[in-house]
Amino acid sequence: MSDPIGQVLFAGAIGLVVIGIGGIVLSRHLFRMVLALVIAEAGANLLLVLAGFRWDAFAPILTQGVAAPGPMVDPVPQAMVLTAIVIGVGVQALALSLVIKVWECYGTLDLAEVRERLEADLAGQAGVPLPGSTERPAGERPLPPATAPAGEVRQ
Amino acid sequence: MRNLASLLFIVGLAFLLLLVTGVFEFGNPPMRVGQGIQQVGPQEVGAANLVTAVVLGYRGIDTLGELSILFAAATAGGFVLGRHRLARSGAEAGFVLRTGADLLFPLLLVVGLYIVLHGHLTPGGGFQGGVIIATAFFVPLLARPGAALDHRWLALVEGLAGAAFIAIGLLALYRGGEFLQPFLEKGDFGSLVSAGTLPLLYLAVGLKVGAELAGLLARLAEPAGEEAA
Amino acid sequence: MLWLVIGLVVLMLAAAVAVLMLDNFLAATAAASVVSLGVALIFVWLRAPDVAMTEAAVGAGLSSLILALALRRLGLWRLDNPRQEARDDA
Numbered sequence: 013m014s015d016p017i018g019q020v021l022f023a024g025a026i027g028l029v030v031i032g033i034g035g036i037v038l039s040r041h042l043f044r045m046v047l048a049l050v051i052a053e054a055g056a057n058l059l060l061v062l063a064g065f066r067w068d069a070f071a072p073i074l075t076q077g078v079a080a081p082g083p084m085v086d087p088v089p090q091a092m093v094l095t096a097i098v099i100g101v102g103v104q105a106l107a108l109s110l111v112i113k114v115w116e117c118y119g120t121l122d123l124a125e126v127r128e129r130l131e132a133d134l135a136g137q138a139g140v141p142l143p144g145s146t147e148r149p150a151g152e153r154p155l156p157p158a159t160a161p162a163g164e165v166r167q
Numbered sequence: 168m169r170n171l172a173s174l175l176f177i178v179g180l181a182f183l184l185l186l187v188t189g190v191f192e193f194g195n196p197p198m199r200v201g202q203g204i205q206q207v208g209p210q211e212v213g214a215a216n217l218v219t220a221v222v223l224g225y226r227g228i229d230t231l232g233e234l235s236i237l238f239a240a241a242t243a244g245g246f247v248l249g250r251h252r253l254a255r256s257g258a259e260a261g262f263v264l265r266t267g268a269d270l271l272f273p274l275l276l277v278v279g280l281y282i283v284l285h286g287h288l289t290p291g292g293g294f295q296g297g298v299i300i301a302t303a304f305f306v307p308l309l310a311r312p313g314a315a316l317d318h319r320w321l322a323l324v325e326g327l328a329g330a331a332f333i334a335i336g337l338l339a340l341y342r343g344g345e346f347l348q349p350f351l352e353k354g355d356f357g358s359l360v361s362a363g364t365l366p367l368l369y370l371a372v373g374l375k376v377g378a379e380l381a382g383l384l385a386r387l388a389e390p391a392g393e394e395a396a
Numbered sequence: 397m398l399w400l401v402i403g404l405v406v407l408m409l410a411a412a413v414a415v416l417m418l419d420n421f422l423a424a425t426a427a428a429s430v431v432s433l434g435v436a437l438i439f440v441w442l443r444a445p446d447v448a449m450t451e452a453a454v455g456a457g458l459s460s461l462i463l464a465l466a467l468r469r470l471g472l473w474r475l476d477n478p479r480q481e482a483r484d485d486a
Contacts, residue, residue, distance in 0.1 A: 017401050018193025021438070024405035026184045028431070031412045034177045043421060043470065050428050050459060051412050054435045057451070059188070061444050064201070067194040071443040072217035073290060078209045078356055084217070085443045086201035091221035095233045097450050098294050098376070101459050102240030105383055108466040109244040115470050218446045290445040298453045302461075380458065387465040 021062055028055025042114060042121045046107050053100040057093045064089035213353030214287040214362040222292070223365050227336070227347035230368075234329060234375060241379045245386050260310045268310035275303030283373035287362045293369040297376030304381040308388060316385040321378045328375035335364055335371070401441065408434035421472045422464075429460040 032052025039045050064086030072087040074080060111121065118126055135142045137156060204221060212220040222230055259265070283296030308314060336347035344350055347368075354361035411430040418424045432455025439448035467473050 015193065017398055020398075020402055020405055022188050022191075022193065024408055024438075026181060026188065027409050028412055028435075029184060030177055030181045031409070031416065033180060034173070035416045037176060038173050039416070043467075043472070044416065044424070047415050047424055047428050047463070050455075050463075051415060051431055054431055054451075054455060057447075058435050058438060061439060061442055061447055062193070063191060064196050064198075064444075065194060065442050066196060066198070069443060071290075071445055072205070073445065074209055074215045074217070074357075080205060080209075084205055086196050086198050087204060087217040087221050088201050090218050090444050090447050091226060092229075093444075093447050094218065094222060094292075094294065094450055095229055097447070097454050099233055099236050101454050101462075102237045104459055105387075105462055106240045106244050106247075108387070108462060109247040112466060112469050113247050121470070216446070290449050292446070295449050295453050298458050302457065305461075384461065384465065387462055387469070 022059075025055050025059040025062055028052070028058065031055075040123045042111050042123060042126070045123075046104065046111060049107065050100075050104060053096075053103075057096055057100075060089050060093050060096070209356065212349060212362060212365070213356060214365055215357050216287050216289065216292075218290075219287045219292055219365060219369070220362075223347075223368050224349050227368070230372065231332070231336070231347070234332065234372065237376065237379060238325075238329065241383045244383055248386055259313065264310045268307045271306055272303055275299055275306070279303055279373070279377065283369055284366060285359070286369040286373075287365045288357060288359070293372030294376055296369075297373040298380060300373065300377030301380035301384060304377070305384045305388075308385060316381065318382055318385070321382040321385075325375050325378040325382070328371045328378065332368060332371040332375070335368060339364070401438075404434055404438055404441070408438070420474075421467055422474070425460055425463045425467065428463065429456045432456040432459065 029052055032048050032050075032055055035048025035051065036045050039048060066083060066085050069083045069085045070081050072084045072090065114126060115121055118129055120126060131142060139156070204217065204225065208217050208220050208224075209215070212224040214220040214224070279296045279299035279302075281296075282291040282299060283293055286292030286296070304316065308316060339348040339350045340346050342350055349363035349365055349368075351363040353363055360366075408431055411427045411434065414427040415424045415431065418427060432451060436448045436452040436456065439445075439451055464473075
């Protein structure tokens with residue numbers, strides 16, 4: 013890449029992907045993770061279309077008969093990106109449905125709190141002590157209870 | 168400690184992506200397949216929009232996979248969100264919003280169908296037109312929170328459109344070609360009735376995507392039980 | 397031409413950083429819509445009108461719509477969010 017426009021565009025696309033994935037890794041709120049996923053997908057699609065660009069070429073649509081007006085940009089990455097954008101919105105819709113379900117179940121969207129309560133719930137349902145806890149479950153190993161179990165102490 | 172690890176991860180990711188894209192020469196793609204498609208595409212498929220020719224003609228099976236993924240995502244989203252709640256908030260929107268939504272509905276529907284049907288001539292196609300059709304069915308729902316979309320009709324349209332897509336593909340197989348090969352006659356280049364089965368395939372895709380997304384939006388817009396209005 | 401592209405890329409990246417930094421979730425959704433719009437404009441410059449129309453309709457339209465509807469169901473649909481216990485990410 014020796015020309016500045018190409019460098020700027022590639023830097024922009026890579027920057028979007030890095031900001032998106034960094035947002036997923038670093039965020040502590042579940043909704044912000046979904047927003048960062050949106051950004052990462054936009055960046056990845058931009059990277060794909062950048063790979064098919066050609067200088068001084070026309071868009072791949074023939075408006076004046078069968079003969080092409082000149083060299084055209086590559087239509088194959090554009091077809092792939094068309095598919096990818098629609099799949100991205102499907103994934104975002106499913107992620108938001110799951111976030112809504114977590115909210116309705118726990119009442120909070122803070123990642124640390126959701127993680128703690130989820131581990132406590134799973135450990136309580138299975139009758140095993142929490143990972144890292146020094147307590148053993150009271151008595152012998154209980155059957156999966158119908159109601160909340162007693163005797164589980166959080167560390 | 169956590170921030171240091173995250174910083175190292177982000178720097179490493181940026182470095183990896185820069186290495187991978189540093190091989191590219193911006194503006195001179197190798198274009199091995201693209202060159203062939205540009206030369207024989209207009210005669211072989213008959214569509215003026217080469218991206219449509221690739222999406223439906225040369226890579227039709229990828230479009231079928233995309234329809235399946237969208238269907239799975241919309242269905243799973245509907246499952247996760249729970250069944251239809253009957254508690255309605257009852258506060259209707261004002262006169263301007265209701266009239267505006269009623270005026271926008273036929274306009275959005277016409278524009279969406281135009282984009283779907285002309286997908287093989289101008290930029291557009293099934294997915295863009297399907298999104299606009301879904302919005303056309305959803306905007307009156309925003310203005311009248313008491314109304315509800317009939318999910319059975321939406322499911323019926325979606326199922327029939329998806330089945331029509333696969334049926335056209337199987338018909339091509341039955342005529343001795345391959346699955347999803349375009350097979351009707353190509354017509355005049357650049358007119359509305361051209362490019363064989365491509366407009367029919369895009370019509371099926373547009374109706375399916377429109378019905379699916381309208382159902383998903385209606386399901387998301389339902390108020391929760393204890394929501395503060 | 398170079399300045400146009402640089403302006404679009406800077407707008408995109410600034411909006412992307414703003415998505416992660418803003419406290420108010422409604423503003424963060426609007427910033428995500430700005431990112432999609434910037435990407436759609438770059439697609440127009442890259443001679444890809446089909447992809448630009450799809451990105452504008454889906455990214456700036458449908459994606460922001462479902463994010464806003466989810467915000468309403470999550471109870472975060474406020475112009476002035478009460479700061480949540482200072483545990484949100486920075």
